[in-house]
Amino acid sequence: MRAPPVRPRPLAPRGLPRWGAVLALCAGLALLPVVARAQSAPAALDVPYVPTPQPVVDAMLRLAKVKRGDVLYDLGSGDGRIVIAAAKRYGVRGTGIDIDPDRIREANANARKAGVAKLVRFVNQDLFQVDYGEATVVTLYLLPRINLQLKPKLLEELRPGTRIVSHGFDMGDWKPDRVVEIGTSTLYLWTVPPK
Numbered sequence: 001m002r003a004p005p006v007r008p009r010p011l012a013p014r015g016l017p018r019w020g021a022v023l024a025l026c027a028g029l030a031l032l033p034v035v036a037r038a039q040s041a042p043a044a045l046d047v048p049y050v051p052t053p054q055p056v057v058d059a060m061l062r063l064a065k066v067k068r069g070d071v072l073y074d075l076g077s078g079d080g081r082i083v084i085a086a087a088k089r090y091g092v093r094g095t096g097i098d099i100d101p102d103r104i105r106e107a108n109a110n111a112r113k114a115g116v117a118k119l120v121r122f123v124n125q126d127l128f129q130v131d132y133g134e135a136t137v138v139t140l141y142l143l144p145r146i147n148l149q150l151k152p153k154l155l156e157e158l159r160p161g162t163r164i165v166s167h168g169f170d171m172g173d174w175k176p177d178r179v180v181e182i183g184t185s186t187l188y189l190w191t192v193p194p195k
């Protein structure tokens with residue numbers, strides 16, 4: 001496996017997200033009411049839709065060391081790009097979960113276009129209501145508060161050795177195995193410990 005072309009994080013306090021991800025999500029939060037008005041049945045989003053840039057998606061998959069046989073879950077999967085990229089590049093099965101039906105429709109269309117519809121599925125559900133037990137890799141681009149709310153569920157349901165990669169935000173006092181920067185984004189990697 002090639003080492004990821006990312007530079008080590010400089011000595012900055014852990015827990016402070018990089019401004020790229022923060023600004024993108026703040027802009028998304030400001031747009032939430034506009035987006036909600038434009039949709040027929042607005043979903044109650046915990047996090048606004050802001051897609052991860054493709055080079056950052058690639059870096060997330062490399063950081064998780066995704067390999068054939070893995071099962072990837074993206075919690076809050078947007079247009080499906082992380083799940084679809086993993087299926088295309090590594091041939092892995094993936095599940096995307098998103099509470100917004102418009103995102104699910106978009107993700108299914110993107111999967112068909114990419115020719116990976118047989119490997120992936122997109123579930124229109126609240127990410128707190130789904131069991132992730134079969135995952136070997138979990139990806140997140142959420143918010144600090146949502147990561148913290150999710151942490152006990154991840155630790156309870158995921159098997160030891162499962163890798164979790166978060167774009168932009170840490171998980172409080174759960175020390176990551178690695179923190180890397182790509183452009184203005186910070187990525188965090190954790191491995192679920194033995195029970």
Ligand SMILES: C[S@@+](CC[C@H](N)C(=O)[O-])C[C@H]1O[C@@H](n2cnc3c(N)ncnc32)[C@H](O)[C@@H]1O
Pocket residue numbers: 044045046047048049050051052074075076077078079080081082097098099100103125126127128140141142167
């Ligand atoms: C910042 S976007 C990330 C999209 C994608 N993972 C990516 O990195 O490109 C967050 C996504 O979470 C979804 N979302 C927000 N609250 C959710 C919830 N409670 N359950 C499932 N999805 C949710 C939004 O609809 C949005 O698509």
